[in-house]
Amino acid sequence: MPKTICLALTGASGMPYGLRLLDCLVAARCRVYLLYSPAAQIVARQECDLTLPAQPRAAVRLLAERCHAADGQLTVFGREDWMAPVASGSNPADAMAVCPCSMGTLGAIAHGLADNLIERAADVMLKERRPLVLVPRETPLSTIHLDNMLKLAQAGATILPPAPGFYDRPQSVADLVDFVVARVLDQLHVAHALGPRWGDERVHPTPPPGVAS
Numbered sequence: 001m002p003k004t005i006c007l008a009l010t011g012a013s014g015m016p017y018g019l020r021l022l023d024c025l026v027a028a029r030c031r032v033y034l035l036y037s038p039a040a041q042i043v044a045r046q047e048c049d050l051t052l053p054a055q056p057r058a059a060v061r062l063l064a065e066r067c068h069a070a071d072g073q074l075t076v077f078g079r080e081d082w083m084a085p086v087a088s089g090s091n092p093a094d095a096m097a098v099c100p101c102s103m104g105t106l107g108a109i110a111h112g113l114a115d116n117l118i119e120r121a122a123d124v125m126l127k128e129r130r131p132l133v134l135v136p137r138e139t140p141l142s143t144i145h146l147d148n149m150l151k152l153a154q155a156g157a158t159i160l161p162p163a164p165g166f167y168d169r170p171q172s173v174a175d176l177v178d179f180v181v182a183r184v185l186d187q188l189h190v191a192h193a194l195g196p197r198w199g200d201e202r203v204h205p206t207p208p209p210g211v212a213s
């Protein structure tokens, strides 16, 4: 059985992470339920020149072609589609990522608002104790943001800031994006081959003179 992953795009900066994650989930043959907020549509246009259609069917046509999804592999749900499987604990996805995650959506999930399908689907993941990965983006962070993140981590969510490491000597923005997306895929338990893993001797140079090996 393919894994079913719910991916939500919200209106934080970092849309390249979310779109690359979508590509990788499709390539890994996951079934993907995609949700996005109106603010995510604005950010996608601003950051990626991508117009995410308001209508789910149009969105499936566009995105399935863009990421070479098989028929039926990608489903897009509207903001208040309460009949979507992810709206209920009786039929949740295997895991969910909110990537990128705005402080607004993060706060709403932390406080259980469930006022739109993204917030409700995340609420369901927490109550069903399934993996929920949040990729929050803001800087600097207020105590409100930090409190909300702590609350979510205590409720079982994984808080995964898009903070790429530089020890693999990234050569491009795509490398930086892949570093973060690889960590998200790990948390979703989806196999991938994005970049090297720590300890792979083929890619890590020997330490400089004077440093213990």
Ligand SMILES: Cc1cc2nc3c(=O)[nH]c(=O)nc-3n(C[C@H](O)[C@H](O)[C@H](O)COP(=O)(O)O)c2cc1C
Residues within 6 Å of the ligand: 009, 010, 011, 012, 013, 037, 038, 039, 040, 042, 043, 046, 101, 102, 103, 104, 105, 106, 137, 138
């Ligand atoms: C281009 C752009 C970039 C934004 N970047 C961020 C951001 O990095 N973090 C954040 O929390 N909000 C950011 N915002 C503001 C959110 O989009 C706004 O708070 C919105 O209400 C979030 O709605 P949503 O959580 O339903 O997507 C940005 C907005 C725009 C237009």
